[in-house]
Amino acid sequence: xxxxxxxxxxxxxxxxxxxxxxxxxxxxxxxxxxxxxxxxxxxxxxxxxxxxxxxxxxxxxxxxxxxxxxxxxxxxxxxxxxxxxxxxxxxxxxxxxxxxxxxxxxxxxxxxxxxxxxxxxxxxxxxxxxxxxxxxxxxxxxxxxxxxxxxxxxxxxxxxxxxxxxxxxxxxxxxxxxxxxxxxxxxxxxxxxxxxxxxxxx
Numbered sequence: 001x002x003x004x005x006x007x008x009x010x011x012x013x014x015x016x017x018x019x020x021x022x023x024x025x026x027x028x029x030x031x032x033x034x035x036x037x038x039x040x041x042x043x044x045x046x047x048x049x050x051x052x053x054x055x056x057x058x059x060x061x062x063x064x065x066x067x068x069x070x071x072x073x074x075x076x077x078x079x080x081x082x083x084x085x086x087x088x089x090x091x092x093x094x095x096x097x098x099x100x101x102x103x104x105x106x107x108x109x110x111x112x113x114x115x116x117x118x119x120x121x122x123x124x125x126x127x128x129x130x131x132x133x134x135x136x137x138x139x140x141x142x143x144x145x146x147x148x149x150x151x152x153x154x155x156x157x158x159x160x161x162x163x164x165x166x167x168x169x170x171x172x173x174x175x176x177x178x179x180x181x182x183x184x185x186x187x188x189x190x191x192x193x194x195x196x197x198x199x200x201x202x
Contacts, residue, residue: 022081022085024090026038026082026085026086027085027086027090032086033086035079035082035083035085035086036079036082038078038082038085039075039078039079039081039082042078042082043074043075043078047074065167068163069160069163069164069167071156072156072157072159072160072163073157073160073161073164076152076153076156077153077156077157077160080149080150080152080153080156081097081149081150081153083145083146083149084096084097084146084147084149084150084153086146087143087145087146087149088141088142088143088146088147088150089137089141091132091136091137092136092142092146092147092150093146093150094131094136095128095131095132095136096147096150096151096154097150097153097154098127098128098130098131098132099124099128099151099154100154100157100158100161101124101127102121102124102125102127102128103154103155103158104158104161104162105120105121105124107158107159107162108162108165111162111163111166112162112165112166
């Protein structure tokens with residue numbers, strides 16, 4: 001039982017752990033002040049792999065849905081994320097990004113009719129507080145453009161997650177209905193959804 005649980009927990013913990021290196025890798029190893037280039041390098045290989053695996057194009061409404069979801073979950077998100085990573089300390093950017101689950105819960109209530117409970121709100125706020133306690137430093141500098149980009153990245157990803165739940169793919173591959181979704185999980189979900197949408201017109 002414990003082995004089975006570890007086999008699930010450890011791979012699940014790997015994605016956010018790797019994702020947490022984004023800000024460090026951006027500031028230490030990538031060319032300075034190239035947020036769009038960084039976003040392209042992060043997204044293009046996965047996109048090319050997706051095209052190679054899918055081998056078909058979407059049908060019907062999935063043309064514009066794919067464009068919208070791709071822009072929200074990948075295109076606009078990565079562009080804003082790397083602007084924030086270049087202009088803010090990693091702790092500040094991570095703390096602002098931790099607002100995303102709370103934004104998903106609020107948007108789900110407005111767009112999907114999900115019930116927004118006090119427990120959900122408190123859990124989301126506790127998550128933001130926990131991240132800030134772990135990574136935020138007292139002497140962190142703030143940059144207005146960086147803060148706006150970090151907030152924007154959280155908002156566009158939250159909207160993308162909610163729309164992914166509102167537009168279920170032709171197969172059961174949409175993200176879980178919980179309030180959180182890592183970009184890695186979102187990318188994997190988009191790959192499966194794209195493949196299904198290409199095979200079955202909607």
